[in-house]
Amino acid sequence: MEIARVAAAVDRQFDTLLQVPDDPRRELYEAMRHAAIGGGKRLRPLLVMATSRLFNVDESCAIRAATAVEALHVYSLIHDDLPCMDDDDLRRGKPTTHVAFGEATAVLAGDALHALAFGLLADERTHSDPFVRAEMTACLAKAAGPAGMAGGQMMDLVAENSTFDLPTVTRLQQLKTGALITACVEIGAILGKVTSEGRTSLRGYAHDLGLAFQIADDILDVEGDEEKAGKALHKDAKAGKETFLSLMGLERAREQAQMLVDQAKSHLNGYGGEADVLRAIAEYTIARDR
Amino acid sequence: MEIARVAAAVDRQFDTLLQVPDDPRRELYEAMRHAAIGGGKRLRPLLVMATSRLFNVDESCAIRAATAVEALHVYSLIHDDLPCMDDDDLRRGKPTTHVAFGEATAVLAGDALHALAFGLLADERTHSDPFVRAEMTACLAKAAGPAGMAGGQMMDLVAENSTFDLPTVTRLQQLKTGALITACVEIGAILGKVTSEGRTSLRGYAHDLGLAFQIADDILDVEGDEEKAGKALHKDAKAGKETFLSLMGLERAREQAQMLVDQAKSHLNGYGGEADVLRAIAEYTIARDR
Secondary structure, eight states, rough: OOHHHHHHHHHHHHHHHOOOOOSTTHHHHHHHOOOHSSSSHHHHHHHHHHHHHTTOOOOOHHHHHHHHHHHHHHHHHHHHHHHTTTSSEEEEEEEOOOHHHHHHHHHHHHHHHHHHHHHHHSSTTTOOOOOHHHHHHHHHHHHHHHTTTHHHHHHHHHHHHHHOOOOHHHHHHHIIIHHHHHHHHHHHHTTTTOOOOGGGGHHHHHHHHHHHHHHHHHHHHHOOOOOOOOOOOEEEEHTTTTOHHHHHHHHHHHHHHHHHHHHOOOOOOOOGGGHHHHHHHHHHHHHHHO | OOOOHHHHHHHHHHHHHHHHOOOTTTHHHHHHHHHHHHOOOHHHHHEEEEHHTTOOHHHHHHHHHHHHHHHHHHHHHHHHTSSTTTSSSSTTTEEEEHHHHHHHHHHHHHHHHHHHHHHHHHHTOOOOHHHHHHHHHHHHHHHHHHHTHHHHHHHHHHHHOOOOOHHHHHHHHHIIIIIHHHHHHHHHHHHTTOOTGGGGGHHHHHHHHHHHHHHHHHHHHHHHHHHHHHHHOSSHHTTTOOOOOOOOOHHHHHHHHHHHHHHHHHHTOOOOOHHHHHHHHHHHHHHOOO
16 A cells, blocks of 8 residues: 555545534534644655455455554654754644644644544544453553653753753653554554454564664654645754754764664564565655655 | 541642652652642542442452542643633642643643553552553543543633633533543442443443532622632633623622532433442532631
């Protein structure tokens, strides 16, 4: 399943889930649609789909779980962009949600997408086995909470007034972006009823992929094109934050990202051609221009 | 299980769940503890406990689910109090989270409690049966999302610049506070493995209780004592919002609340003395001074 098809399928899911009601909640749904539909690399849903395919999971189930992780990701982007957080005006080539709809509606749209993510995973239409639903929910909750994305974003706020060393920046990014990337791969495997021990090599893949992704992001923040990125760049330096790039230098950061991608792929050695999409995702992670 | 014992048990749960780590996430955990521990009526956890007792649910399981709904409630209070929302300085007799910790940390503390709520419900320590865990999660997600609390809060924002009639105010409150109150009762029954049809009378109880609760809240907003309430009062009139009180007048509002409490209790006629706590909660809802 290639990336364009996943992106279109996620858009269709959101379009169905977020039909605008004819009542005073209209603006909330419009803000959710603005943030969720049309845009983004859809890397996280693609990871769910590509992993679930290893275990022959029905695509109509997997796409719902994939939409759930994207809903969680979009919620985190809306809140991270708020004036009290990173204060960003542009996201995915569009005005951020608070710029388009005001702060209060943006906070609520994020909150509503957060709840929607869990509702999707717990819905019996996503998987008939309640154990699968409960395990996916637990996995996503861990990735979203204080020991995951919320904790990573807190560290990111602290980073503006601290000088973090490489292990601390690594920890920050493992929480802020790595935890959800790992959850995507785990959820793909949970859909395939793979036990926690059976997911060890996939977790290794996701761990290395997450770090490579973030190093590539740090490089793009310095070297990238704002128009292609669809968001403001050069932000870390302005905020005085240490990054993989500031701590390692460009050359070593590039080498490290390539090493991580190779290592990520080596975790897939137990799989054959069915894991080629996961291998391609790893390569894309550092080759992308946005 | 009386209210003081539930309140103490919820505090102990939060204390265990939110041990402050010795790393840059410290402030996030402190903000979560500030908002979650010590304070509030703990009405929602009490509803979970009292309902689960009808079905002889183990208390150590029920208290974890009860803590989950309180975590969700506390997250909603933190976000509703933000400057871009209701801009409140006082909650439960303490400075609101953004006043004590800043806006960014408050947004994150709310987000982290939101995720924590789902993580608790999906955790196998809360219930050994995955069907129970998945069904509780689905129930809470529905109550939290755009067709529940987030939708109700959106209507509440719109209310400042609209003139809502009684059916619209009723709908607003059913989403904003009623949905979670109903979820508490449903979750108590789900823990007892009661089917959705078997929960009909309990849903009726919760529906009437939720409306009585909100009418009492509207009356307290006008007639209450700010010190006892632990929050700013007289806010609806200042914001120009229609309420049950403004639309019905004090006398009719009082009668309506009493009628709803009687009706709520009548839904419990199929239960004996084991439902006395639920009956007492209904009486307390309109007799309280905070």
